[in-house]
Amino acid sequence: MKPVVQFGTMQMLVESLLDGFVTAKDVLASGNTGIGTGAGVDGELIMLDGVAYQVDVHGHVNKVADDFPIAFGDVHQADFKPLKHFDNITLDDLQKEILKEVGTENLFFAVKMTGEFKTVETRAAAKSEKPYPGLGEIAKTQVIFDKDDVKGTMVGYYTPLVFQGVGVPGFHQHFLSDNLDFGGHVLGATLKSVDVSIQILSGVTINLPTNNEDYKKADLTDLSSLNGVIADAES
Amino acid sequence: MKPVVQFGTMQMLVESLLDGFVTAKDVLASGNTGIGTGAGVDGELIMLDGVAYQVDVHGHVNKVADDFPIAFGDVHQADFKPLKHFDNITLDDLQKEILKEVGTENLFFAVKMTGEFKTVETRAAAKSEKPYPGLGEIAKTQVIFDKDDVKGTMVGYYTPLVFQGVGVPGFHQHFLSDNLDFGGHVLGATLKSVDVSIQILSGVTINLPTNNEDYKKADLTDLSSLNGVIADAES
Numbered sequence: 439m440k441p442v443v444q445f446g447t448m449q450m451l452v453e454s455l456l457d458g459f460v461t462a463k464d465v466l467a468s469g470n471t472g473i474g475t476g477a478g479v480d481g482e483l484i485m486l487d488g489v490a491y492q493v494d495v496h497g498h499v500n501k502v503a504d505d506f507p508i509a510f511g512d513v514h515q516a517d518f519k520p521l522k523h524f525d526n527i528t529l530d531d532l533q534k535e536i537l538k539e540v541g542t543e544n545l546f547f548a549v550k551m552t553g554e555f556k557t558v559e560t561r562a563a564a565k566s567e568k569p570y571p572g573l574g575e576i577a578k579t580q581v582i583f584d585k586d587d588v589k590g591t592m593v594g595y596y597t598p599l600v601f602q603g604v605g606v607p608g609f610h611q612h613f614l615s616d617n618l619d620f621g622g623h624v625l626g627a628t629l630k631s632v633d634v635s636i637q638i639l640s641g642v643t644i645n646l647p648t649n650n651e652d653y654k655k656a657d658l659t660d661l662s663s664l665n666g667v668i669a670d671a672e673s
Numbered sequence: 674m675k676p677v678v679q680f681g682t683m684q685m686l687v688e689s690l691l692d693g694f695v696t697a698k699d700v701l702a703s704g705n706t707g708i709g710t711g712a713g714v715d716g717e718l719i720m721l722d723g724v725a726y727q728v729d730v731h732g733h734v735n736k737v738a739d740d741f742p743i744a745f746g747d748v749h750q751a752d753f754k755p756l757k758h759f760d761n762i763t764l765d766d767l768q769k770e771i772l773k774e775v776g777t778e779n780l781f782f783a784v785k786m787t788g789e790f791k792t793v794e795t796r797a798a799a800k801s802e803k804p805y806p807g808l809g810e811i812a813k814t815q816v817i818f819d820k821d822d823v824k825g826t827m828v829g830y831y832t833p834l835v836f837q838g839v840g841v842p843g844f845h846q847h848f849l850s851d852n853l854d855f856g857g858h859v860l861g862a863t864l865k866s867v868d869v870s871i872q873i874l875s876g877v878t879i880n881l882p883t884n885n886e887d888y889k890k891a892d893l894t895d896l897s898s899l900n901g902v903i904a905d906a907e908s
Contacts (some may be wrong), residue, residue, distance in 0.1 A: 441878055449835045542889035545881055559740045598881075599894055600684045643676055643878040646780055646833075654777035658833055 439640040440467045440517075442595055443468035446510040447644065449603045452664055453478070455509040455656055456568040458507020461649035465511045468643075470595075471548065473594055473612040474511025479576050480565035482617050482623040484612040485513055486591060491614055493621040495564040497583050499614065510535045512595050512605070518550050518635035526556075529627040533609050536634065546597050549611065551592040555631035558592075558613050559584050560622030583622055590615035592624060592632075597642075604644060674875040675752075677781050677830055678703035681745040682879065686714070687899055689805040690891055693742020694882035697725045700746045703878075706783065708829055708847040709746025711737075714811050715800035717858040719847040721747055721826060726849055727815050728856040730799040732818050734849065747840070753785050753870035761791075764862040768844050771869065772831075779833050784846065786827040788867035793827075793848050794819050795857030814832040818857055825850035827859060827867075832877075838899045839879060839893045 445460050458477030465474065470488040475481065481494040483502065490502040521539055524532055532551075537543055563580040588609045594611030601607060614621040680695050693712030700709065705723040710716065712780040718737065725737040756774055759767055767786075772778055798815040829846030836842060849856040882888045 439883060441880070447835060544888055544891060544893050545883055579846045600682060600896065600899075602896070604839060638883060640883060641879040641881045644876040645676070646876045648674060648780055648873060648875060653779055656779060658779050660836075661835065664835075 439638065440515060441641045441643045442514045442548065442639050443643045443645070444512045444605060445474070445508060445645050446647065448606055449658060449664060450653065451510055452571055452573055452587065453656060454624050454651050454660060456509045456566060456570040456654060457650055458509055458648070460508050461504060462502045462506040462508060463504040465508055465513055466490060468659050469513035469515045471516040471593060472511060472513030473610065474508050476565065477507040477509050478566040478570060479509065479563045482560070482562045482612055483508070483511065483623070484593060484614045484621060486593065486614065491618070491621065493560070493562045495562050495579065495581055497562065497581065499618045499619065499621055512636070514548055514639060519639045521634045521636045523633050524629060527629050529624070529629065532629060532634070536636065540636065540638070546598065546642055547596050548637040548639060549594055549609070550594065550635045551629065551632045553589065554630040555588050555590060555632070556628040557584065557586050557628040558588055558627045559625040560613055561625055562622040582625065583620065585615070585620045588615050588620055588640050590620070592627070600613050601642070603661060605642065648666065674873065675750055676876045676878045677747050677749045678784065678878045679747050679840060680709070680743060680880045681882065682839050683841055683890065684893060684899060686745055687808055688891060688893060690888050691742055691744045691801060691805040692882070692885055692887060694885050695743050695880070696739060697737045697741040697743060698739040700743055701725060704748035704750045706751040706828060707746060707748030707803055708845065709743050711800065712742040712744050713801040713805060714744065714798045717795070717797045717847055717856070718743070718746065719828060719849045719856060721828065721849065726853070726856065728795070728797045728813065730797050730816055732797065732816065732855065734853045734856055744877050747896065749783055749872070749874060751872065753783065753823070753872045756869045756871045758868050759864055760866050762837055762858070762864050764864065767864060767869070771871065775871065775873070781833065781877055782831050783874060784829055784831065784844070785870045786864065786867045788824065789863040790823050790825060790867070791863040791865040792821050793823055793862045794860040795848055797857040818855065820850070820855045821840040823850050823855055825855070827862070829895055836877070838896060840877065860878065
């Protein structure tokens with residue numbers, strides 16, 4: 439059993455530490471499946487079958503170059519097991535069903551949903567430049583996309599609550615349409631007919647930016663700054 | 674650069690999830706150096722050069738069998754770099770000096786101190802049996818040991834604050850005397866003449882007890898229970 443391999447922490451995003459400290463190639467070396475964001479929150483990334491795609495602020499889906507800089511990411515080597523087929527269910531209800539099937543809220547696991555989605559709502563932000571603004575400012579640049587009757591894949595991770603600040607507690611999922619014309623960080627969805635598979639993970643490996651001076655010098659002792667933002671990130 | 678490999682979380686100890694879910698052999702497979710505790714907080718463990726020692730509640734140092742069950746541990750493969758020699762300094766002051774030398778409070782690193790210690794204060798608890806009591810009850814069984822003018826090794830880890838609840842934030846160190854007659858979880862020390870070496874780590878890998886039913890069923894959503902105990906654990 440393998441861990442999810444995470445690059446960076448949620449706290450880094452909250453504290454405007456948005457440098458790309460690893461490349462897409464580095465991240466894909468740790469797994470063929472995952473999610474992430476570019477330097478300066480440059481769009482929303484989804485990694486499927488070893489290929490990294492970016493959904494940019496215009497809603498365009500771009501294949502990502504090997505040297506694309508990444509500020510935050512979660513990847514693992516896919517070995518999903520089919521869980522169940524679901525018809526006509528909201529993402530919120532489905533996540534509750536998944537937790538019931540998995541039987542615990544205390545382990546890391548990956549989730550993959552493929553099939554037909556009735557509606558999917560996503561978001562993607564515009565790349566910010568240094569000095570990076572706070573997540574509140576970045577949120578103002580983000581665009582929300584809606585798509586009805588779309589075939590595609592939703593992939594992401596479940597993280598236990600005690601990892602808040604380190605990761606994103608609860609479910610964190612990104613979407614990519616089969617014909618590569620839609621995707622992003624998932625805000626909500628209603629699923630029409632999807633196969634759900636999961637992969638229980640041994641835990642998590644977190645890689646910190648050991649060579650990034652801004653990170654090393656940052657004052658990261660005020661954890662109260664995490665409270666509100668994490669609730670937002672989950673939604 | 675390698676991560677520290679952690680088994681279990683601090684939250685598990687706080688929430689009385691004290692089963693040994695890995696063996697000493699499993700833990701040593703991830704590194705030759707580290708610290709930990711047995712099932713039911715059965716003494717304090719220190720791993721040096723691939724050998725795991727237990728300091729039990731009587732203050733005895735025992736070599737640990739391969740199948741010794743472990744509830745919590747941190748290990749890594751030693752590749753320490755000399756940092757500095759220190760004379761006549763308290764552990765508190767030394768830790769501040771180390772952080773100054775390392776230049777950041779935001780990375781994981783291992784610390785090893787070898788030499789002569791003027792005083793060392795340690796603790797070790799008695800093994801608890803199921804149903805496990807809370808850490809407060811366990812603290813009542815623990816014994817505090819003091820030793821003056823002792824040669825030995827102090828080894829442990831620095832963990833960034835955002836990992837509180839997951840790990841033990843700040844420094845967490847165990848001690849073992851050269852002649853194997855004293856050791857435990859370090860509460861305080863004054864160092865007479867020691868060589869300090871450190872090893873910057875890429876981050877952390879956390880292995881959760883994926884097959885432990887008590888862990889899977891536990892309600893771990895009340896993070897407020899962590900607050901007081903973490904401060905205690907640090908002291």
